[in-house]
Amino acid sequence: MNATPQYRLVYESLRKHIEQGVYSEGDILPSENELCIVHNVTRPTVRKALDMLTNEGFIKRRQGLGSLVQSKPRGIGILSIAGTTSVIGRENLVTRVVVKPVVKRWPADFPFGLTKPERESGCIYFERVRLVNGQPIFYDISYLPNMNLPRFTRRKLDNHSLFNLLREVYHIKITGGEQNIKAIHASTTVQNHLDVDPSTPILHLERKLETSRIYFNVFSFLYCDTREHALFGSF
Amino acid sequence: MNATPQYRLVYESLRKHIEQGVYSEGDILPSENELCIVHNVTRPTVRKALDMLTNEGFIKRRQGLGSLVQSKPRGIGILSIAGTTSVIGRENLVTRVVVKPVVKRWPADFPFGLTKPERESGCIYFERVRLVNGQPIFYDISYLPNMNLPRFTRRKLDNHSLFNLLREVYHIKITGGEQNIKAIHASTTVQNHLDVDPSTPILHLERKLETSRIYFNVFSFLYCDTREHALFGSF
DNA sequence: TTAATTCACTTGTATTTACAAGTTATATCA
DNA sequence: TGATATAACTTGTAAATACAAGTGAATTAA
Numbered sequence: 001m002n003a004t005p006q007y008r009l010v011y012e013s014l015r016k017h018i019e020q021g022v023y024s025e026g027d028i029l030p031s032e033n034e035l036c037i038v039h040n041v042t043r044p045t046v047r048k049a050l051d052m053l054t055n056e057g058f059i060k061r062r063q064g065l066g067s068l069v070q071s072k073p074r075g076i077g078i079l080s081i082a083g084t085t086s087v088i089g090r091e092n093l094v095t096r097v098v099v100k101p102v103v104k105r106w107p108a109d110f111p112f113g114l115t116k117p118e119r120e121s122g123c124i125y126f127e128r129v130r131l132v133n134g135q136p137i138f139y140d141i142s143y144l145p146n147m148n149l150p151r152f153t154r155r156k157l158d159n160h161s162l163f164n165l166l167r168e169v170y171h172i173k174i175t176g177g178e179q180n181i182k183a184i185h186a187s188t189t190v191q192n193h194l195d196v197d198p199s200t201p202i203l204h205l206e207r208k209l210e211t212s213r214i215y216f217n218v219f220s221f222l223y224c225d226t227r228e229h230a231l232f233g234s235f
Numbered sequence: 236m237n238a239t240p241q242y243r244l245v246y247e248s249l250r251k252h253i254e255q256g257v258y259s260e261g262d263i264l265p266s267e268n269e270l271c272i273v274h275n276v277t278r279p280t281v282r283k284a285l286d287m288l289t290n291e292g293f294i295k296r297r298q299g300l301g302s303l304v305q306s307k308p309r310g311i312g313i314l315s316i317a318g319t320t321s322v323i324g325r326e327n328l329v330t331r332v333v334v335k336p337v338v339k340r341w342p343a344d345f346p347f348g349l350t351k352p353e354r355e356s357g358c359i360y361f362e363r364v365r366l367v368n369g370q371p372i373f374y375d376i377s378y379l380p381n382m383n384l385p386r387f388t389r390r391k392l393d394n395h396s397l398f399n400l401l402r403e404v405y406h407i408k409i410t411g412g413e414q415n416i417k418a419i420h421a422s423t424t425v426q427n428h429l430d431v432d433p434s435t436p437i438l439h440l441e442r443k444l445e446t447s448r449i450y451f452n453v454f455s456f457l458y459c460d461t462r463e464h465a466l467f468g469s470f
Numbered sequence: 471t472t473a474a475t476t477c478a479c480t481t482g483t484a485t486t487t488a489c490a491a492g493t494t495a496t497a498t499c500a
Numbered sequence: 501t502g503a504t505a506t507a508a509c510t511t512g513t514a515a516a517t518a519c520a521a522g523t524g525a526a527t528t529a530a
Contacts (some may be wrong), residue, residue: 007484042484044485045483061495063491066493
């Protein structure tokens with residue numbers, strides 16, 4: 001018995017095709033009627049999937065013409081390294097887990113408010129560093145509520161997107177969030193992870209990411225060395 | 236004959252009630268069935284309106300329980316000073332225009348791509364500084380395409396939101412965008428405007444904001460002194 | 471008095487049907 | 501050969517219908 005709603009199967013299929021380049025910017029997706037046939041569903045189901053792709057910026061719909069693929073989805077909450085796809089080969093962009101996911105209590109002085117279920121469930125804590133051409137440029141500390149994430153602590157996060165993992169394995173989507181952004185001088189820990197000296201200006205983001213799962217937010221504390229590569233976000 | 240779709244009338248009505256405080260955070264909206272009766276429409280129409288409110292962060296739906304009002308809608312592209320509403324009185328937050336809006340040609344080395352209509356129309360350029368308790372913390376350089384913005388250069392921007400002005404006067408809404416974020420050392424100009432010394436780390440954002448008007452993007456180059464106040468964004 | 475069950479609500483998922491309005495290709499007419 | 505009308509597609513809007521699954525209050529049983 002497949003518990004995944006049909007509209008979501010259609011959505012994931014189309015989204016994957018767009019991400020894989022089956023459809024490129026400017027292409028027109030198969031019509032709603034064609035998608036009904038291909039997926040063996042009805043138009044409202046297909047339209048719900050297309051609504052989601054529209055909201056996330058993957059496509060733009062034109063009455064009478066079709067659904068046009070856009071090059072840049074609105075990556076809610078997604079940050080990347082500016083120029084990643086064109087300037088840096090994928091093999092020179094590496095994500096390394098420096099502290100593996102581990103269940104912990106929330107820090108007493110955690111700067112974001114927590115829901116009661118979150119507070120009671122503790123958190124999964126891990127740290128990652130992202131390197132470009134061997135040079136560390138991101139240092140990220142993540143906290144997830146320890147809520148219904150079976151075997152999360154055993155998953156390999158190296159070179160994997162946390163957002164994709166949450167969505168594909170746990171059906172948790174990032175739906176929005178908030179962030180505080182600062183320019184700071186690096187602490188000793190950050191200096192060590194990013195391999196910078198004390199005078200380097202460091203970009204610091206404190207982020208709370210809301211999700212499709214109730215009472216479940218993802219928290220991220222990010223430090224970036226942006227001398228060579230800016231941090232890029234779309235919204 | 237009313238050209239506005241019914242789902243949008245329902246959406247605007249509910250959104251206005253939430254914004255006006257008829258419903259507060261944590262309140263449960265009338266059920267879908269009740270909204271059908273009130274607005275004389277059917278469930279799919281109501282659900283489309285609720286979908287939109289959900290996507291924009293106004294409400295969160297709970298199967299079996301109802302639609303819960305959330306306090307913070309997703310403010311696309313809006314940045315503010317962290318803690319503004321609770322920590323700083325409105326009278327201590329001042330926006331000052333340091334270069335009034337003037338029509339210019341686009342800089343030859345403008346870092347964002349421009350649409351052909353934008354390139355051909357030139358731009359409206361202005362600079363603003365935002366101060367908290369008399370202390371400058373934001374320095375913003377803005378470029379708008381000089382396209383169908385009657386009398387823009389004569390408008391007073393002190394203590395006015397550019398987004399609100401665009402939406403209310405010119406019916407232009409920010410619909411999304413992208414940004415590069417960096418931590419830098421301040422140039423001399425930035426040092427002067429923000430009243431900082433050369434060692435202060437400065438937050439720098441280069442932003443392209445997409446709008447509801449075709450071929451019309453808003454560009455912003457922002458420098459922030461974040462020692463006292465982080466930059467806050469929700470998405 | 472407490473626990474279990476039932477009921478009446480809620481939202482979630484999905485189908486079927488119909489017509490409106492936009493776009494583009496094709497056919498027809500001058 | 502070019503202009504106009506038509507046809508065949510597209511997405512947009514909306515109703516009607518049905519059942520699944522979640523939630524909390526009320527009722528019943530122990």
